[in-house]
Amino acid sequence: MSADPNAIPALRRATPRPSWRWPRRALGGIVPALLLGGVEIAVRAGWVNGHLLPAPSEVVQALLGLGASDVGGHVAASTLRVAAGFLIGALLALAVGALVGLSRLAEALLDPLFQALRAIPSLAWVPLLLLWLGIDEAPKITLIAIGAFFPVYMGTVAGIRDVDRKLVELARLYGLSGTVMARRVLLPAASPAVLTGLRNGLSLAWMFMVAAELIAATRGLGYLLTDGREMGRADLVFAAILLLAALGKLSDGLMQRWERHALAWRDSLGAQTK
């Protein structure tokens, strides 16, 4: 055998590393599968009341019973509301958050107000929005926008405040200030916190959507929940919950994918392992 010192590293490089990606994903499905299986058995064996906790197979039947167009209609209505509310709330939060993060005066003027508004529960907004905006789409989208606003606002402000002082000092050395400094240094440096805020904002947008549709809606997953409750159909309620979970997970997965792509430059443990 040759005494080439490069032989061992070369051999190591040639050996494929085991991929844990799929096994790890499969691990995440074990507990839900066991739970669903347990519930199915418990309901079929008569250990629990099927009217209160329907068997998973009955939930699937309920979904199939609604028909593809009906389910699609509910999903589309909710998704469009979330998309519109999230877009409005996130854009406003990015603008206001950047202003508060960059200006001490804006922080002194606005931040205490937003911190107080942030503490208001979603349902507390509903009567006011119904009074002001009626029962059409406007109050629902506004409520979702409120839900999306605060995480994005908090992320943007915190991101800008946490920018490495040394990078700002270096940029000043090159004569950067004001909006150019914000565009070229502060916002890119704050982007990890901003993207985390956007992900949290999207999550809250789905939650606020349910609150909005529980009150006054004729379509959407929140409406499906109310309908199921009023008709005493737990299978319908669970079907709606299942769809909400799936849509929430799907939208978060897309955001996560975007985050990973946009923050590929990060030298962090998360960037390596995700």
Add this chain to the structure above:
Amino acid sequence: MNLLDIHVLSKRFGERLVLCDVSVQLRAGEVVSLVGASGCGKSTLLRIAARLDKDFAGWVRGDGGQGRGPDIGVVFQEPRLFPWLTVAQNVAFAAGAPANDPRALALLSEVGLAGHEQALSKQLSGGQAQRVAIARALYGEPRVLLLDEPFSAVDAFTRMKLQDLLAEVARRHAVTLLLVTHDIDEAVLLGDRVVVLGSEARGVVEEIPVDVPRPRDRRGASLTPARARVLDALHEAHAI
């Protein structure tokens, strides 16, 4: 004529007087090493020279006259690369960070980083990142380069290679250097003069010329007398 004239009458951090009546002049084309014990105000003096710290009594003048000083490039102890930009974009940051700026590419080649233009800072070693920082400082064709302990965070072998690189680019670009360092060997190897700063705001204790022709041999004995004088000056000032 002095290219840069730094005179600090006083500089305080709160109640603590850090620099008092310190005067350092840089003549065109020379390399001045600034040494002293930790906390004696070396880096503060460099930040004043770079106009990053304007809260002091005194003046920084360029070209021996009034008005703005000469164009200045700064290399810090840490590379301070913008992590979301590529290596080439970091070098051309002053020009808006274009992706393939010809001058940035040429500088990267000069500092031995050809082939790394599109790498991100996370893909670089400490020594490579500091090479990028040197290239970036040279991008604006400054007449003065201020370096604040630029090689203190790299291993001994990398430090030697970076010292050689710095001497070479300073010669090629005819740039004047003010090098803050705690490494006496480095100060003597690279400097035409070594300015010894005393602790507790005692100002400049001694200026020691290093009359050894370049290129210098770090293993030879020619630098020994200057090194001994710097050590004596530091001892005398109770700076170490």
